[in-house]
Amino acid sequence: MPSDGSRRGSDDVQGAGFGGLLRRHRREAGLSQEKLAELAGLSVDAIAALERGRRRAPRAHTLRLLADALRLGDPDRAALTAAARQEADTARPPLRQPPAPISEMIGRTTELTATSRLLGQRITRLLTLTGPGGVGKTRLTLALAGQVADSFPDGVCWVPLAAVTDSAAVAPTVATSIGMHLLESTRLVEEIADQIGRSTMLMVFDNCSHQVTTVSSICAALLEHCPNLSILASSRELLRLPGESVYVVPALSLPHDEDQLASSEAVRLFVERATARGYDPAGQLDQVARVVRRLEGMPLAIELAAARMNVMTIEELASELETSFSILAGGPPTASPRQQSMYGAIEWSHALLTRTEREAFAQLSVFAGGWTLGAAAAVMPGGATRVEALDIIGRLADKSLIRVVRRGGVARYYMLGVIREFAADQLRASGETDAAAARHARYYVELAEESESHLRGPDQGQWLERLEGELSNLRAAMAWALRTGAATEALRLAAGLWLFCYLRGHYAEGSQWLERALQLADSAPPEELADLSTVCAKANLGAGTLAFLQCEYDAATTRLQTALRQYKELDDPAGTALVLQRLGGVARERGDYEAAEDLHCESFDLYESLGDRGGMAWAHNHLGFVAWLRGDLEIGARRCRRARDSFRVVGDGEGLAWSLISLGAIAQYGGELVEAEDLLQESLALSQRLGYREGVAWSMNQLGVIERRRGLTERAVHLLDESLAEHRDLGDRWRSASVLEELAAVAQQRERSEYAAFLLGAADGVREVIGAPVPVIEKADREATRAAVEASLERRAFRAAWSAGRAAPLAAVADGYPPPGAPSTARTRDPL
Template sequence: MPSDGSRRGADDVQGAGFGGLLRRHRREAGLSQEGLAELAGLSVDAIAALERGRRRAPRAHTLRLLADALRLEDPDRSRLTAAARKEADTTRTPMRQPPAPTNQLIGRTTELTATSRVLGQRITRLLTLTGPGGVGKTRLTLAVAIDVGDSFQDGVCWVPLAALTDPAAVVPAIAASIGLHPLESTRLVEEIAEQIGRSTMLLVLDNCSHVVATVGQVCAALLERCPNLSILASSRELLRLPGESVYVVPALSLPHTEDQVDSSEAVQLFAERATARGYDSTGQLDQVARVVRRLEGMPLAIELAAARLNVMTIEELANELELSFGILAGGSRTASPRQQSMTGAIEWSYALLTPAERDVFAQLSVFVGGWTLNAAATVMSGQPFPGPQERAEALDLTGRLADKSLIRVSRRHGVTRYYMLAVIREFAADRLVAVGRTDEAAERHALFYLSLAEEAEGHLRRPEHAEWLERLESELDNLRSAMAWALRTSSVSEALRLAGGLWQFCSLHGHYAEGSQWLERALTLAESMPAELTADLSAASAKANLGAGSLAFLQCEYDAATVRLQIALRQFKELGDDAGTALTLQRLGGVARERGDYEAAEDLHCESYDLYESLGDRAGMAWAHNHLGFVAWLRGDLEVGARRCRKARDAFRIVGDGEGLAWSLISLGAIAQYGGELVEAEDVLQESLALSQRLGYREGVAWSLNQLGIIERRRGVTERAVHLLDESLAEHRDLGDRWRSASVLEELAAVAQQRDRSEYAAFLLGAADGVREVINVPVPQIEKADYTATRAAVEAALERRTFRTAWSSGRAVPLAAVADGYPPPGSGSRALI
């Protein structure tokens, strides 16, 4: 039996704190603090901190090192461990909780639901919220952490990393946030893992971008050692770990239509922040929508813009943003520098780039509206046809910038495109100016798109035309930029070739006015040059003159069209270019047709046909048949028109010319309609409408709607007729086709008369007459019977003075005002004046 003294000794040891027990065992072992530290592999400061109670609750590994160095046997080893655990339970610092939100989360319902589901249901253990600076990653991260908090029985730990400047501070920051004050930094990750253990908790690492490599290493270690741990990270750059799920935080929803303004998240955020500044935006939502569209829904940009309302109106703000994003500054004084301005937000990301990434980032700012990998490789390498090595380098650097959220990626119809947000692009363009490479990049960019335009031109009359039309449409902003460069630098060859290569695209997709402007400016530039400098540009000039004449014709500028087409005809003949000559003759035939000179039109189309036949050009012969059929039905010869247009239709199906097929179907539908075969006409015209819509062929859409509207008017279904004719009129008006607009106005007048709205019918007839007078064309022969009947009925229904007043009002109103839509019941002609 032990003595009373020995029992008291054991009781004293059992009741002592961890520090006291450690000191007693060290002294009994005859060791100094230095001696114990050396045997245990710890620092002297660590031993002193434990004995004095400055550091309590050492980790299990540290306990083993101490017990082994002291050569403790059970029960002394167990008592020392129990003392350490007791102190850990009573003195452990609580985990750092997510901060309380300072404002309401606007929008983000979809994003919050998706991310909370992924974490709350343990679909993934590592989720990274990524996106460019200012998109709202931290705010969404905070909302997610709060939303899923109850799903983690051991809690949520918030680790803010934005203020760190040294990657070495990452692990201590995590340790401090989970309530761990470690002795040794050499084993800090292991001690964090031991602290977490099998706890079911969520570790939130906010703002990882500038320390992403270290964060990735720590996350990999913790996920491996802590089976119930989940991690939520926010970063402009991905962690690139196995098992990482990525959620790209989108910008706030924008109002794409007037009906979406009230429900737009971006508008709601701006309005809320404006109100907080004492500015009432009610009644100015159209201007708010303009602002948020320009800012592309970026939350930080919207907040910074709203902050400017203390010294500006919304209209002034919107106008200023059209010029520059430089006013997006003045954020909260308590915010970090990168959140006080958009420049600061982007600068923070830019500072993390390698020199090669910075160079590419600046060069890519030359693109407008996005780009493809091949385009990037061309601009980056300066090679017109970049090889595998250049493409691989472009892909690598593009991927790095995408991972860092400085560019975005979209995938559609099997094609990947990249783009920069406008505010980021402006920053990158400034960097390009700073290094003096703007002109070089702009030239490479322009030459790439010149090559693309010329390549596409050869595909626009082939079966694959729809794909190429869509491709050119997607690159329209870049094509505009390339054209602007060619004109700005007086690069006459490039300007002529680019404008000439794009005129058919402009014709098919309804860019009449813009294409005309390009061609006229390029031709004017060429004409201003000395002859010796343009001697080799005859072919390019002939094509440009043909394009300028064709687009002028489509806008009913007949005199200008004739001048350009006659020049092109002479040039093609001098070049011995029969194909160019035949196409020019075809366009001159179109001018004669719309002016009502049907005999001249037939002669020109026959001459065109003969040339195409001599060349063996089946597509050209089909077009000649189609135009001859068009002339025939306009002059009232429906049988000849049908025969010609059927030949054209069959040929177009064989050669795969979508535009030609649409036109032949429109003509056949019109012929059936004027022949009284309304069911057949409707079937054919619905086919032409669907085809034209699929191709993005706006003229075909407008004509199809026009003829379908006439069918419904003949059936007496006037409400449907109004709908179709209104759509047709708006489309023709937007295209600039005044010849057809006049005919549609006359059809609308016929409908108005059928609905006993004679005064409005007189107004429409006057508007049509005004248009015809301006462009100096008659009513087509085939339409004269309907026109005459409508006018007679209107004049019979109205007093002479009333008719003349309504007629004169219609003549005085611009076409754009008339084409705004059929007026509601009860409104007379004066409602549109």
């Protein structure tokens, strides 16, 4: 005979139904709806919807949660389940459910957390996940729908639109997805809204881009008439509705260093997909990182690249991607065309553009490394205004074909590499590549020339950052000018950038630009260069300066003498004074201090006649530099203090850094180590802030000397190693030799005599190649080190180590101090 509880449960099933049965059990347990929701881990809305019959046929998982929270025995639990099943049989047709993912989603924890908060907590009723094709919008949409499903008592409805090509079919697709039987109707959207009514449900529109206007109209109507409806949309283009929240789906995280290789989402995705194709690249994560960085973390691109691992090595794949993205094809045959290749994904977006948008999209591919609004207006054909450029950029950004980055008060626009390659193909097909590249080059020539007046003075740091941010575009403009033989553009661009190249340490690249531009000018018709006399003089000055900084003294002297003649012919005393300064620098490094002083004094006189306070400060600084190098510390200090005070007034950051370096070196050689450290730390901080690499290298050099004098050899080695790496990368062999001699002193202090002899020999070899002697101020330390080393070693051992150092090119000298016990002469550590 059944128990009372079972009979009562049966009666409830026949009578009040699931909602009434749940309400009775809750009341018998003495629970409010809020308390039951808390115990079951459900929302209060879900409990209310179940009790009132707004939500029918709860899922098995929800039933278990409720039964456990109510502490129901087996009979009551069975009755509750039976009631739910009976209602399921009479419930309205089921909603179309989201498809089951075919593979595990990699990463996206941050994205799921952010979007779940917006939808799950009802912060927004319309959330659009947007981003370019292949970034993983649909995959994230699926995961998000599953994550927030329990927050919607009436369920989640999936509306797939990828295959819907006719806008008239959108509303019927929505109706079918919510289980409506389609009838001929002129008010289908209203009927859909009536069907949803006050249901608390989530409707997911997937792949809206090609039907965005129709989808927007339907969503607006449903949101207005269905107060408990929430909508999640995935689209490359925004719906542009009031109240729309937009989440731009980012690419997968990339590894920034070796420690992050295994944890990078992009690396993990590639490894998993490649392994599934029978190739496990787990032991080659550095190459995997190379691939995913090139693909900028785009999930579809990574999947397509990993699919190639069935017939390629990871090294071959990485090399192939360096030249083209065309290899990114061969997706699953069951996938849509836009998922079978990256070009297919982009083509799908491109087909939705208007003619004007397509033309602008192609033109913007001429930029490398992004662009600003002003640059876009300059490159677009027909002289577009900034407002017109802003409008078209906004439309392309809304369609996820360009990205916007806001930094330092400036908006900057980018294309992903694979999108830019596609756009460049469109530009080539239109025959407009050369014209666009010419407009691009002219814009950057003007930018380079505008920057010159700002690279000395209070705006120096801001303009250095601006040019560094445009370096890829500057390189592209220069490459075009040299490739097409555009002598005027090449010369103006190279001449306008030499000071930037000096300050930011691009010595070799700037030298190459200037030399090739000057060669073009030599072969150009005279009439083409008739108005470029000043530019030619400036280019020779820049070429001579950068050659001098790389210790190519003969080449530097030739270029500087040419510039001197040209400036004198132009009757340009300011240009003449600057050339004299550079010639003075050559004489100084070659050890001809008298000639250097004469040249700097002549430069000072010219600047004084012009009333150029900044130029006079530089002359004082150079004269002070010469003085302390030759051992006249008092004169050097007096000159450099005057320079420092003037540089502070005129706001010349580079000049101030140099005067501080000189004063720090003077204090160091005078035995005032605390004062020296303060001055050099100030110069180091200033140089780092400006990105002035020579200032950084010199500051660390002198700070290393201070620590060596204090006997703090660990700290000295660190600073000197860093200094040597900077000087080596810059190509400054004169200073590299001095740093090697300081490292030799540290090695001797640590009783590493053979290695010290090796370093002394290496420094001597460098000085012989460039033809520059040891500065007078450094001779005493160098000779003391050599004497101590010779006293510690047998003559044969010393000569062997010394000779090995002299024979070793600078690039083969050990990078850093060798560990104790390592062979001193036979082996070195990582090459420079």
